[in-house]
Amino acid sequence: MDVTVPLEGKVALVTGSTSGIGLAIARALSSNGADVAINGLGSPEQIDEVVKRLASDSERRVVHFSHDLSAIAEAGGLVEAATAEFGRVDILVNNAGVQHIASVDEFPDEQWHRLIAINLTAAFATTRAVWPQMKDRGWGRIINTASTLAFTAETRKSGYVATKHGILGLTREIALEGAQLGITCNAVCPAWVLTPLVAKQVEEKAAELQYSFEEAARNYFVTDIPTRRFVETDEIAASVLFLCSEAARSITGIALPVDGGSLIV
Structure with a gap:
């Protein structure tokens, strides 16, 4: 059994990959031999820079797709477009996610539907599309x-x-359905990661309490993480890379905490 991680000849599709965790995952997969389809937000200039940097660093093909994952048809269409461009999709990383913070009685309908669509329905749609x-x-x-x-x-x-x-x-459901098909499905479960999404929350808390960014982070965000630091995006990317390898072919249906021990507290 080949237990190495290089992904030569594979094509990976990573959603939400123009920044943060998704970009780190795309970088790890491309640097280990995969051609990569990325998807996410940003100005044309920012996206062009991301594509050029990934391709230059890895010497792999990198293409950005602008599909709107809040629409189920576009989420499925993303897989179709990536397949048309690369000929196949071997690895699917459903990373795109959005956040809205409000008490339950003040949570807007449109935000509820937006989170369900992007965080959950899109993952179902891309999985369904890539399955055949x-x-x-x-x-x-x-x-x-x-x-x-x-x-x-x-x-x-x-x-x-x-x-x-x-x-x-x-x-867990997809892992069961793929168990005898050579398809694994796993989840990575980070604690606080200093992505642009989290940085915005830290900044808002710092402004509310008139704290510095570091004070807000230390006193309100990493207090329940035994390592007392944010998880790094490259640590999550390394976990994803392992789960893509042949060494992980018998690992399916797991929820892998990458959390500095926060779930044991």
Whole structure:
């Protein structure tokens, strides 16, 4: 059995990959031999820079797709477009995610539907779309970015918590359906990661309390992480890379915490 991780000849599709966790995942997969389809937000100039940097660093093909994952048809269409461009999709990383913070009685309908659509429905749609080709080839890797909030809860995050619990259920179901097909499906569950999304939350808390960014982070965000630091995006990317390898072919249906020990507290 080949237990190395290089992905020569594979094509990976990573959603939400123009920044943060998704970009780190795309970088790890491309630097280990995969051609990569990326998807995410940004100005044309920012996206062009991301594509050029990934391609230059890895010497692999990198193409950006601008599909809107809030629409189920476009989420499925993203897989079709990536397949048309690259000829196949072997690895699917459902990483795209959005957040809205409000108490349950003040949570807007449109935000609830937006979180469900992007955080959960899009992962179902891309998985459904990629399934036939993975099944035909007898090989596939599907990794969903969940959260420690797939196990626990946090006030004022009903939409996010609900979708991450849903992602964990979807992961387990897909793992069962793919178990005899050569398709694995797993979830990675980070604690606080200093992505642009999280940095915005830290900045808002710092402004509210008139704290510095560092004070807000230390006193309100990493207090329940035994390592007392944010998880790094490259650490999550390394976990995804391992789950894509042949060494992980018997690992399916798991929810892998990358959390600095926060779930043991």
